[in-house]
Amino acid sequence: MTEYPDRDPDRSTAADGELDTCIEFALNGVKQIVRVDANAILLDVLRNNHGCKGVRASCERGVCGACTVLVDDLPVASCSTFAFSVDGASVETVEGLAAPDGTLSPQQRAFSECGGFQCGFCTSGMLMLTTGLLRQDPQPDRGTIREWISSNTCRCTGYEMILESVERAAELAGETNGESA
Amino acid sequence: MIATPESFTHDVHSDAASGGYTVYSLPTAAPGKRVTGRDLPRADATAKVTGRAVYNTDIVRPGMLHAKVLRSPHAHARLVSIDASAARALDGVTAVLTRNETVGLACYGTMVKDQPVVATDAVRYVGDIVAAVAAVDESTALAALDLIEVEYEILPAVFDVEQALDPSSPTIHPVEPRGGLPPYRNGASASLRSGHNVSYEFRYSTGSPDVWDECDHIFEDTFRFSRMNHMHLEPFVTVAEATDDEIEVWTATQSPFNLRQELGHVFNLPENRIRVHVALLGGAFGAKNGPKADPVAIRLSQLSGGRPVRFCMSTEEGFLTVSQHAAKLTVKAGVKADGTFVARTSTVLLDSGAYAEHSPAVAEKAGYRMPGAYRWQHIDTVCKAVTTNTVPAGAMRGFGATQTTWAGERQVDLIAQRLGMDPYELRLKNLKKLGEEFVPGDAGIDSDLAEGMRLVADAIGYHTRDRGGNRGMGVCVGLKDSGGGNKPAMARVKVTANGDVFLNCALTEMGQGGHSAMSQIVADVLHTSRDRVVYTRIDTDHTPFDQGTNASSGVVVMGQAVRNAAENLRRQVLEWAGEQFALDPATAVLDDWTVRTPAGEVYPLFERIMEYFGHTGFEFSADGYYKVRNDADAPLAARCVFYEIGWAAAEVEVDPETGKVTVLQLAVSGDAGKVINKIGCRGQDEGAAVLGLAQALFEEMRYENGELLNAEALLYRVPLAEDIPERFVSITQEQGHGAGPFGAKGMGEGGMLPIAPAIAQAVADAVGAQLTELPMTPERVFRALSIGGVSSLLPLSHA
Ligand code: FES
Ligand code: FES
Numbered sequence: 001m002t003e004y005p006d007r008d009p010d011r012s013t014a015a016d017g018e019l020d021t022c023i024e025f026a027l028n029g030v031k032q033i034v035r036v037d038a039n040a041i042l043l044d045v046l047r048n049n050h051g052c053k054g055v056r057a058s059c060e061r062g063v064c065g066a067c068t069v070l071v072d073d074l075p076v077a078s079c080s081t082f083a084f085s086v087d088g089a090s091v092e093t094v095e096g097l098a099a100p101d102g103t104l105s106p107q108q109r110a111f112s113e114c115g116g117f118q119c120g121f122c123t124s125g126m127l128m129l130t131t132g133l134l135r136q137d138p139q140p141d142r143g144t145i146r147e148w149i150s151s152n153t154c155r156c157t158g159y160e161m162i163l164e165s166v167e168r169a170a171e172l173a174g175e176t177n178g179e180s181a
Numbered sequence: 182m183i184a185t186p187e188s189f190t191h192d193v194h195s196d197a198a199s200g201g202y203t204v205y206s207l208p209t210a211a212p213g214k215r216v217t218g219r220d221l222p223r224a225d226a227t228a229k230v231t232g233r234a235v236y237n238t239d240i241v242r243p244g245m246l247h248a249k250v251l252r253s254p255h256a257h258a259r260l261v262s263i264d265a266s267a268a269r270a271l272d273g274v275t276a277v278l279t280r281n282e283t284v285g286l287a288c289y290g291t292m293v294k295d296q297p298v299v300a301t302d303a304v305r306y307v308g309d310i311v312a313a314v315a316a317v318d319e320s321t322a323l324a325a326l327d328l329i330e331v332e333y334e335i336l337p338a339v340f341d342v343e344q345a346l347d348p349s350s351p352t353i354h355p356v357e358p359r360g361g362l363p364p365y366r367n368g369a370s371a372s373l374r375s376g377h378n379v380s381y382e383f384r385y386s387t388g389s390p391d392v393w394d395e396c397d398h399i400f401e402d403t404f405r406f407s408r409m410n411h412m413h414l415e416p417f418v419t420v421a422e423a424t425d426d427e428i429e430v431w432t433a434t435q436s437p438f439n440l441r442q443e444l445g446h447v448f449n450l451p452e453n454r455i456r457v458h459v460a461l462l463g464g465a466f467g468a469k470n471g472p473k474a475d476p477v478a479i480r481l482s483q484l485s486g487g488r489p490v491r492f493c494m495s496t497e498e499g500f501l502t503v504s505q506h507a508a509k510l511t512v513k514a515g516v517k518a519d520g521t522f523v524a525r526t527s528t529v530l531l532d533s534g535a536y537a538e539h540s541p542a543v544a545e546k547a548g549y550r551m552p553g554a555y556r557w558q559h560i561d562t563v564c565k566a567v568t569t570n571t572v573p574a575g576a577m578r579g580f581g582a583t584q585t586t587w588a589g590e591r592q593v594d595l596i597a598q599r600l601g602m603d604p605y606e607l608r609l610k611n612l613k614k615l616g617e618e619f620v621p622g623d624a625g626i627d628s629d630l631a632e633g634m635r636l637v638a639d640a641i642g643y644h645t646r647d648r649g650g651n652r653g654m655g656v657c658v659g660l661k662d663s664g665g666g667n668k669p670a671m672a673r674v675k676v677t678a679n680g681d682v683f684l685n686c687a688l689t690e691m692g693q694g695g696h697s698a699m700s701q702i703v704a705d706v707l708h709t710s711r712d713r714v715v716y717t718r719i720d721t722d723h724t725p726f727d728q729g730t731n732a733s734s735g736v737v738v739m740g741q742a743v744r745n746a747a748e749n750l751r752r753q754v755l756e757w758a759g760e761q762f763a764l765d766p767a768t769a770v771l772d773d774w775t776v777r778t779p780a781g782e783v784y785p786l787f788e789r790i791m792e793y794f795g796h797t798g799f800e801f802s803a804d805g806y807y808k809v810r811n812d813a814d815a816p817l818a819a820r821c822v823f824y825e826i827g828w829a830a831a832e833v834e835v836d837p838e839t840g841k842v843t844v845l846q847l848a849v850s851g852d853a854g855k856v857i858n859k860i861g862c863r864g865q866d867e868g869a870a871v872l873g874l875a876q877a878l879f880e881e882m883r884y885e886n887g888e889l890l891n892a893e894a895l896l897y898r899v900p901l902a903e904d905i906p907e908r909f910v911s912i913t914q915e916q917g918h919g920a921g922p923f924g925a926k927g928m929g930e931g932g933m934l935p936i937a938p939a940i941a942q943a944v945a946d947a948v949g950a951q952l953t954e955l956p957m958t959p960e961r962v963f964r965a966l967s968i969g970g971v972s973s974l975l976p977l978s979h980a
Binding site: 053057063094095098108111114115118119121122123127146147156157158161162163 | 200202222223225226227228229230231232233234235236238239412413414415416461462463464466495496691692693694860861863864865867868869870871872893894895899900901902903905909911
């Protein structure tokens, strides 16, 4: 088996003799060059090689969205994405949302203000989904929000408070942009 | 803003288009009591929105191994032979666990201990664990499983409760398991193995059966309740480090001390040789009570020379581990011509699956909760936990009351139709009043049930409804005793010289907001900000004892223990300050880590503490304890500590061509007694309501000839944001009669109870189809329409 110094044995996907590949991508704005197995899953690489434990693993079938990250601004289920496919792309996880000094992003502030979570296991994915949505459509209406949020599962909240969180995030993001403009 | 009754009425009607959330305070809720930061974000907000929150899935130990298990493909089969030699020989495999490695281990389960660590004589359901492997990584463990050869002799299987009761069906547990019963009194009783494939039976009876003679009508109806999976997003996961003498686990459990006790029993170790750590839980809804991934991880660690072993189940494995109870409920009611309820008897058959798991406790409650929210002179209920060759059923939100509320409330609607009465009026006529005993010897009802019904009915415009266009409305109330009456809780509060507070208690945070609520209670008592209170990690070696986080009783039971601890601490600090500053501790107040006297003097504590304790720092520490006292008159040995009540009103539109039900409006409400954290209260009720909505309309584990058809995330349909009704109103009531700190009550289970019956009543109101089975799929609704539904019913008055 190929040994990588930064490899955690947790959730390894390597098996003897499998091909590996060298990829380059930006993780939360920082360039990374890593070797990954050809069949390595983005979720595992992010959690185990890069310490992004905020990316949550639940169904691992591309259904629940707990593992959602942004790849070139679009939300994808990292459990159903091969790591090699992000070669050359920009990948963003929940760890990249807050400013380097810890200031929370509008999405993060909105979710905590409006209580858009309970157990919080879906939250990283919901936040990334919201970030992706607001980049596409900075002022989405309820119907659009509902449609987007329907791609992820939350078993705790009953969704209303998540929908309100997204509306509030759009508002806060609008204010922030307004200030900086 | 707290809505007064007047402003509330205004709010709801002015906001008819969009729904929304309101807190509705009755004058009985003491307004003067401060609860620090009832509008604050949750205490765990920053950790959760930054992704830094640590769940049990995130625990990594040095040198950690990974476990995978082999599950039975058969519903019932004798284990003839298991050959694991090839698996053992595989590179990277450190241990293989089969029945040969379970010698000396005991079985587990609540009251009835019938579940082994891995199958020994036979497998009893599809998914039963036959063998397990620990290896350096998951893929090696999976490869090793393929090398294990098992020879089965297929046995006949039973998948249905009635079939299982038939003496000619196979006996699923030929050997009587170990077990024991809690004390029951005053009309309640129970027995183990009371019949063929019955693991536990509960009976409750009160009043005289003679009253049947006074009844003008006697109605008997049968209802079926479907089975849901919890599908909490964080899977079952355990990291174990164990030898034959000592066990340490990091595990996703709601009940760390119960788990410690159970593991001591299974592995034959003293409890002080077992240490349980719990991080944040990513949801549980009852599923994380009792051992789940733990026994396998522990045994594999023992067999791997004490190296840490992580066993993390997939979502699919979660489906094969525990579920809610499906049920068949037969209810007989005797009523007077004017609609007065007189007598109710019922037989509830809970499908407890292949192992007892938590079923006895659920059956106890299903039997006891059958009277519901109504006044009956005579009650006689029986509930049996029936073993079948299906996934074991255990605790789930609503705990027996979801099943009984479905049948009980549904029958009220059927009675109303037979008597030609309005179902709302029939309920009002028979609802228990505030303060009236639930049953003789138990505590009085601590909410105004009629007021809650009025609120949700008004919120959807029930009384002014237009019955045209295949639209209809329904209103229901679900009630359950809280649990937690007989359960002790302990807490410890510590304060540093600086006034930084540690709260040490074993209430697990699984999303319900327990940590926020507990921290706010401490902050309130100590007059400090919640941000100064840290909720310490749970570790059974150091955290004070608690019986478990369940039955929404945390805020009341643990809340009181926490409040007592904080009050003891405050007293201690004031006494010390009294000596130091020569003031009267009885009149002095603690405020933001200073002491104030009525004369207006202010004494900051930090400098004096440092000086007194030699400038090396100090911690004040105090414990708190709470338990409702035992009561010889209470059927369950102690009086119920609070009642959890859910009210719901729904408006639906039914397409008579297809049977499809669309929920146009849903209003839900719970009584918080007194709100401690608004966001927490709201989330608890709305989340529970949406689970109830899904169970009402589509969510179900589907079995066909014993085969579970949809045991995976791709096929099992959970509610999505799109499934939320167009208008969703939620109202947190503050009625002020709770037994918790400041008058608080627990929330989160009640919201699940009334949803399905409210929707069913709305369907009947819309198109005359009376449903008796869940979920109300288009097919079932259509069938109920075409054959006229339940026999012996008069047509609905408007139909
Ligand atoms: S974990 Fe990736 S979609 Fe569920
Ligand atoms: S907050 Fe628990 S799954 Fe969304």
